[in-house]
Amino acid sequence: MSSINLPVLYANDSCPYVFRARIALMYSGIEVEHREVDLDNKPPSMLEVSPKGTVPTLMLSDGSVIDESWDIVRWAIGQNDPENWIGENNAALALAEELVEKNDGEFGEPSMYYKFASYYPDRDVLQDRSDCEPFLDELENRLSKQPFTYGSEISAADIPIFPAVSGFSKIEPEWFADRFPNLNKWLDRMSASPHVQCVKFGHTPWKFEQAN
Ligand SMILES: N[C@@H](CCC(=O)N[C@@H](CS)C(=O)NCC(=O)O)C(=O)O
Structure with missing residues (x-):
């Protein structure tokens, strides 16, 4: 399956901040290309877009980058909030x-x-x-x-x-x-x-x- 236009999520399964972001991305129906990162061997393409080198880092299709989990949650809910999670x-x-x-x-x-x-x-x-x-x-x-x-x-x-x-x-x-x-x-x-x-x-x- 081609994922050429999908946002890219640099992630790690054991990270609670990634879990946080992924719940919101799923809720908002935002499909991503998941790139599982070994935190001891981070991909240069991730460090290039976010030198602080933390997961989750989300790179959107327009090249913009969101590299704080709570910002990813807010962004995702801002795109689509089907159950009114913002209250x-x-x-x-x-x-x-x-x-x-x-x-x-x-x-x-x-x-x-x-x-x-x-x-x-x-x-x-x-x-x-x-x-x-x-x-x-x-x-x-x-x-x-x-x-x-x-x-x-x-x-x-x-x-x-x-x-x-x-x-x-x-x-x-x-x-x-x-x-x-x-x-x-x-x-x-x-x-x-x-x-x-x-x-x-x-x-x-x-x-x-x-x-x-
Ligand atoms: N404030 C960041 C914290 C993210 C964070 O600390 N992630 C850890 C993994 S759980 C990480 O990437 N650490 C970098 C490292 O271990 O080198 C956020 O909310 O996204």
């Missing part, structure tokens, strides 16, 4: 902005140390886990009142936080389910949703030498 007067989008900032900021760093604790034997893993809890408590509180972060339906506010929170929950699943019962139920609802189910993994690395 009334963009309210779900505004909540999403707030949650992304916390997810990628105050939660992002300690959750990375917690997840990869074996690489950081000198760190206090319980302290790292505990530094993640204020963000998760905020979500737990929201989800004790409604099934999704913005309200009764899935929205733009659920998508960007799902991959990292899901990854976190799998480190100590029993502790997590006990500590954050409503958030845990939300993870089950999200995982079962067609918007998440349709994102497939298991890509083989893109062979850029041949393809270039």
